[in-house]
């Protein structure tokens with residue numbers, strides 16, 4: 001019998017009506033448990049006037065109140081260190097993690113038990129198997145193995161699938177390239193930005209990645225894994241296929257992955273999550289094809305029941321039929337499109353860093369870049385794209401810079417972008433979440 005392309009053939013190919021029935025059943029159990037065990041959820045539901053028995057199925061989801069990051073933070077402050085979202089006693093937990101804290105806020109703290117880690121790995125298996133990773137693959141992780149949960153679950157997924165794992169938490173970038181080369185890794189896991197950084201390092205060391213054994217890259221941690229131009233650049237430099245995945249500390253694992261058909265979007269793991277898309281202002285649901293904020297309900301984490309959590313991620317949901325792989329799971333077209341809070345306001349125009357990256361990555365002449373916001377003459381907002389030019393492209397730079405400025409202007413209602421060349425190696429490089437916006441304005445976000 002031919003090997004299944006699905007990790008869980010039974011749930012991944014369910015008809016929509018059956019899938020929604022399964023979600024309804026799991027939702028009911030989740031709500032009962034959250035209400036019985038978590039005083040945090042009980043207070044929220046009581047305040048919203050909802051009784052657990054009123055949630056009978058998937059259609060009743062919207063009766064439940066949203067959970068926000070702010071409420072979770074406040075709960076942690078009031079009842080440190082974890083708050084009453086966490087429903088297992090610390091003695092039953094086997095691991096502590098925190099959010100990465102790139103936004104400068106206090107991190108969220110989470111605990112997980114043994115059953116949670118089994119489930120976390122299981123969700124990652126959907127993505128790894130679905131993109132063609134198999135027993136016997138040699139999987140390299142460009143990952144710190146620290147308190148940030150990141151690829152931890154993916155590591156266990158690989159052990160579960162029978163892959164050989166190459167950890168590299170303690171290594172420098174040159175050492176990591178050496179390990180990939182020496183151990184003949186066939187799969188590499190990294191953020192999109194760091195995948196490019198590794199490729200650059202390999203080129204500096206004279207290692208031919210494209211001719212080597214790496215055949216798959218699993219990307220996570222940044223929205224760029226679904227930006228077509230960024231993905232094409234990564235795939236060309238590695239001579240391998242690259243798939244996007246996305247997860248978050250609040251759920252402990254990934255909730256979406258790109259299948260081997262690569263339909264330009266990521267499947268939602270809908271037997272383990274309900275993902276809604278809402279208008280971030282009104283909180284009302286938006287339809288297929290419309291951009292909105294993701295709201296996640298997660299069934300699998302025993303330690304932390306999560307109901308209708310507002311993620312601030314921007315997404316566009318499309319029906320499962322968009323992809324020809326046979327899965328019944330709907331997709332997010334273009335993966336995660338950015339964050340509700342990422343939007344920059346420059347002279348009254350909205351600028352999304354992800355949209356800027358999508359344009360800039362169309363130009364192989366740009367090696368690394370930064371979006372620099374500054375104030376001219378003490379009053380006027382300016383936006384300048386600082387670029388490091390890839391070696392070999394110096395002669396073409398002036399023409400390329402003009403074309404980039406024109407493309408950026410066209411995408412932002414004629415907002416005038418400066419495009420400026422900076423010396424190679426002067427812009428920051430990132431292992432974790434890239435931060436390519438530098439805001440030096442006197443009044444940030446001002447008109």
Ligand SMILES: [Zn+2]
Pocket residue numbers: 259260261262263267323324325326327
């Ligand atoms: Zn598919």
